[in-house]
Amino acid sequence: MQTKGTVFRYNDNVDTDVIIPARYLNTIDPAELAAHCMEDIDATFVKRVKQGDIIVAAKNFGCGSSREHAPIAIKAAGISCVIAQSFARIFYRNAINIGLAILECPDAHDGIAAGDTVSVDFDTGKITNVTKGTTFQAAPFPPFMKELIAGGGLVPYVQAKLAAKK
């Protein structure tokens, strides 16, 4: 599986309060959440983002609150993949659970600028900066996580476990 899109680039510690401020957490509608995605860190994000675009960030992306509304908003805004040097652990779980593609890569942030076109091969973890003609390698997922991702997230996993119990 592959994706290709334009990059929105952020730095360290992008927290869930800026990804989706709590003032909008009185809804669970993905489209409504997406309408306010990244509002407090990048006021023009929602206007500019297109289906398939990619977020590239530095350390500890998604730190703070456990709100799953954060990866839901990012996914519903059209982002096809978040690449970061590291993710906060709850965001990491949440993204995998809901099927938002994430990749950990130590070098991509330094080698990719905002507005670059980047393609990602999810099977190999190869990240290509099409604009600059450079490539980066993402860390591979552990086998269990690969299974979860391939199965479509945590809900199908639970369904299979429940079925096995019967």
Add this chain to the structure above:
Amino acid sequence: MPMTMTQKILAQAAGLNQVEAGQLIEAKLDLVLGNDITAPVAIREFEKTGAGNVFDKSRVALVPDHFTPNKDIKAAEQCKMMRTFAHEKGIENYFEVGEVGVEHALLPERGLVGPGDVIIGADSHTCTYGALGAFSTGVGSTDMAAGMALGTAWFKVPAAFQFVLEGKLPKWVSGKDVILHIIGLTGVDGVLYRSMEYAGAGIANLTMDDRLCMANMAIEAGAKNGIFPIDDQTRAFLKEAGRAKYTEYAADKDAVYERVYTIDMSKLRSTVAFPHLPSNTRLAAESTHITVDQVVIGSCTNGRLSDFRVAAKIMAGRKVAKGLRCLVIPATQKIYLQALKEGLLTQFVEAGAVVSAPTCGPCLGGHMGILAKGERAVATTNRNFVGRMGHPESEVYLASPEVAAATAITGHITDPNEVA
């Protein structure tokens, strides 16, 4: 191989004799928690699983504490969805307004969390219960849904950092100052994916409220959990909470820690985290140039009885600075009532503070004390990210109840020793 306290609890919950850092396990859950923001998403996902009923009606807790008393129609609808689900599934631990409190103060008080428990909560501050010797960690809504359906969750067994606490805190310095100091040392992702394991003779000098406050902010260092050994104070707390059955675990003497921090608590001073990261710490005494529009004393971090006792001691007989708004929010009804009986609430109101019903409200910029553009707050809460308490151009300074009370009187950040 020796194990940390966290690893021992996880091994037992996974039915294994031995686990090691990095291992993926499936553990049995003692409690699954959600609130009025996270539970609605979890309920939607739970219905998709087709499970029908929750794994154990006594092991799910639904706590509508964030936007309650309902702040608007949409919040009311979310609470209604939660209430209906709780009723339909026969969930025993649903708490209506009138008995509800801030979840991480309420569950310990009710004896619903205890030593050796494995707890997940769709709230990042679920790590609070580590103060009682539980393994507890924050997850998202889909994990909560899976937990409600299966009664199990998958975990990567964490490696650990050890924090050895020595000595006794000086007057007006408390658990909040210790944890802010620690986060200042580690940074907000310094303990990422790991457990924070507390040890040392100094722990005996920390109250349970201090420990709950410190475990609460483990997430602010990026940690998976923060955990304290069990002592007589823990046992007394559990007895008072009516928690009779539990299993005590202790770390092996030769357990492996990736890093060890030793902290002499007698050297600590009142500490403040400046915007916009909890790790951006400075001494209160060196921050007196910061003038403040609002002070908030409350939250799952510092909304407990001892927090109000110490704040009232500093504020009694004095007045809140002119032009400053001071909000006092007891975290549970029990704390509220006790503060009322002890005359603390009278002292706050006489000082010119306002006392609110239990709610998470302002901590996350939900309601009951939102900041306007350019405004500054000193809060006993746990996060000071951009826009956390309101306008993206407002500022939050995190501090202890002692500093918050002193600041409320002077109108600028104040070391309590300056006024008390």
